Amino acid sequence: MVSNKLVAALTAYSAVAAAVPVASQTKGFSLVQEAIPKSSYRAPAAHLAKALTKFGAPVPAHVAAAAASTGSVTTNPSDGDEEYVTKVTVGDSTLNLDFDTGSADLWAFSADTPSSERSGHNYYKPSDSATKVSGASWDISYGDGSSASGSVYKDTVTVGGVTFDAQAVEAASSVSSEFTQDTSIDGLLGLAFSSINTVSPTPQKTFFDNVKSSLDKPLFVAILKHDTAGSYDFGFTDDSKYSGDIAYTDVDSSQGFWSFTADSYSIDGQDAGSSIDGIADTGTTLVLLDDDVVEAYYETIDSAQYDDSQGGYVFDCDADVPDFAITVGDYTATIPGDYINFASAGSSTCYGGIQSNSGIGFSIFGDVFLKSQYVVFDASGPQIGFAAQ
Numbered sequence: 001m002v003s004n005k006l007v008a009a010l011t012a013y014s015a016v017a018a019a020v021p022v023a024s025q026t027k028g029f030s031l032v033q034e035a036i037p038k039s040s041y042r043a044p045a046a047h048l049a050k051a052l053t054k055f056g057a058p059v060p061a062h063v064a065a066a067a068a069s070t071g072s073v074t075t076n077p078s079d080g081d082e083e084y085v086t087k088v089t090v091g092d093s094t095l096n097l098d099f100d101t102g103s104a105d106l107w108a109f110s111a112d113t114p115s116s117e118r119s120g121h122n123y124y125k126p127s128d129s130a131t132k133v134s135g136a137s138w139d140i141s142y143g144d145g146s147s148a149s150g151s152v153y154k155d156t157v158t159v160g161g162v163t164f165d166a167q168a169v170e171a172a173s174s175v176s177s178e179f180t181q182d183t184s185i186d187g188l189l190g191l192a193f194s195s196i197n198t199v200s201p202t203p204q205k206t207f208f209d210n211v212k213s214s215l216d217k218p219l220f221v222a223i224l225k226h227d228t229a230g231s232y233d234f235g236f237t238d239d240s241k242y243s244g245d246i247a248y249t250d251v252d253s254s255q256g257f258w259s260f261t262a263d264s265y266s267i268d269g270q271d272a273g274s275s276i277d278g279i280a281d282t283g284t285t286l287v288l289l290d291d292d293v294v295e296a297y298y299e300t301i302d303s304a305q306y307d308d309s310q311g312g313y314v315f316d317c318d319a320d321v322p323d324f325a326i327t328v329g330d331y332t333a334t335i336p337g338d339y340i341n342f343a344s345a346g347s348s349t350c351y352g353g354i355q356s357n358s359g360i361g362f363s364i365f366g367d368v369f370l371k372s373q374y375v376v377f378d379a380s381g382p383q384i385g386f387a388a389q
C-alpha cells in the first residue's frame with residue numbers, strides 16, 4: 001500500500017542522497033623523485049598525520065580531523081526506497097539524516113522541538129563547544145509541502161570520517177507533520193549549493209562547501225541502491241563501484257541546484273529526440289518530468305491511467321514496464337523498468353516511479369533514477385558525472 005506520507009508527498013509534489021596502498025618494499029630499490037602536481041595537493045595536516053603514523057606516534061584528534069582528505073559513509077534505503085538514511089555525528093548526537101542534493105540546509109530535530117513533534121526521533125544536543133549564532137534563524141519549505149524552521153548553532157559535524165568543527169547546525173523549533181511522522185529521519189543534510197541556504201540574515205555554508213577544499217578532490221559521489229546499502233563518498237571516485245567511464249556534463253548552479261541538460265531521452269529504447277533540463281535530487285523519491293514526456297511514457301503501458309485518489313499514474317502490477325533512459329554525451333543512463341514499477345497502490349495496481357513535475361519548469365531526477373547510476377557531484381566546473389553501477 002502506498003504509504004499516506006508517500007501519497008501526501010505525491011499529491012502535492014513528490015519530493016520528497018581507500019585502501020591505503022601498502023608499498024611492497026623489497027630489498028634494494030630506487031625512487032624516482034618528482035614534484036607533486038598541484039591537483040593532488042593534500043592538506044599539510046595530512047602529511048603530519050602520515051609522518052606521525054609512519055613512526056608509530058599517536059595522531060592528535062585535531063590533526064586527524066584536519067587531515068581527512070576523503071571519506072565514505074553508508075546510506076540505507078528506507079522501506080521501498082522512499083528515502084535514504086545516513087548516520088552523521090552532529091555535536092554530541094548521532095543522527096539519521098536524509099542527504100539532499102536538492103536543498104542546502106543542515107537541520108535536525110532538537111531540544112527546541114516540542115516533544116509532541118519530536119517523539120520517535122533522535123535529536124540534536126549542542127556539544128559543550130557549540131556556539132549559538134546570535135540573531136540567526138532559518139525557515140525552509142520543500143516541494144512536497146513539508147517545512148521546518150528554527151535557530152542556528154555552530155558545532156562539530158563528522159560525515160564518514162570527514163570532520164568540520166564550525167558547521168552551521170540548524171536546530172528545529174518547529175517541523176511539519178510530514179517530518180514528525182517520518183521517524184526514519186532526524187533531519188536533512190543539504191548538498192545543493194549554499195546560495196539557497198535559508199539562514200537569515202547570513203546564509204550559511206553546506207557541509208560539503210565547508211570541507212571541499214580539504215578533500216583530495218572537491219567532489220562527492222552518490223551511490224544509492226535499490227533495497228540495499230549504498231554510500232556517499234567524499235573526495236574521491238572509486239572505479240570498483242562503477243563500470244565503463246564516467247560521462248560528465250556541465251552544471252548550471254544559478255538556481256542553487258545541480259541542474260544539467262540530458263541531450264535526449266528514450267522510452268523502451270525509442271529515442272524521442274528532445275533534451276530534458278533537470279536537477280539531480282537525492283531528496284526526491286521519484287522522477288518528475290514534463291507532462292508531455294510522462295504521457296508519452298505511460299502510453300506504452302495498456303493498463304496505465306491517472307488515478308486522482310493516488311495523485312499519479314498507476315498500472316497493473318503485472319504490466320510490462322519499459323525502461324526510461326537519458327543520454328549525456330555518448331553515455332546512456334537507463335532506469336530499468338522494474339524501478340519504475342515503484343510501489344503497490346492497492347489491490348493489483350502499482351504506482352509509477354515516473355510522475356508529473358506539475359509544471360515547475362524543470363525535471364527532477366530523484367532516487368528512482370539516481371539508484372541506477374554512479375553519480376559524481378563535482379564542484380570544479382561545476383559538473384556532474386554519470387556511470388553505470
Ligand SMILES: O=C(c1ccc(-c2ccco2)nc1O)N(Cc1ccccn1)C1CC1
Nearest residue numbers: 013014015102103141142143144196281284
Ligand atoms: O523539495 C524541494 C526543495 C528543496 C529545497 C527548497 C528550498 C527552498 C528554499 C531553499 O531550498 N525548496 C524545494 O522545493 N525540491 C524538490 C521538489 C519537488 C517537487 C516540486 C518542487 N520541488 C527542489 C529540488 C527542487
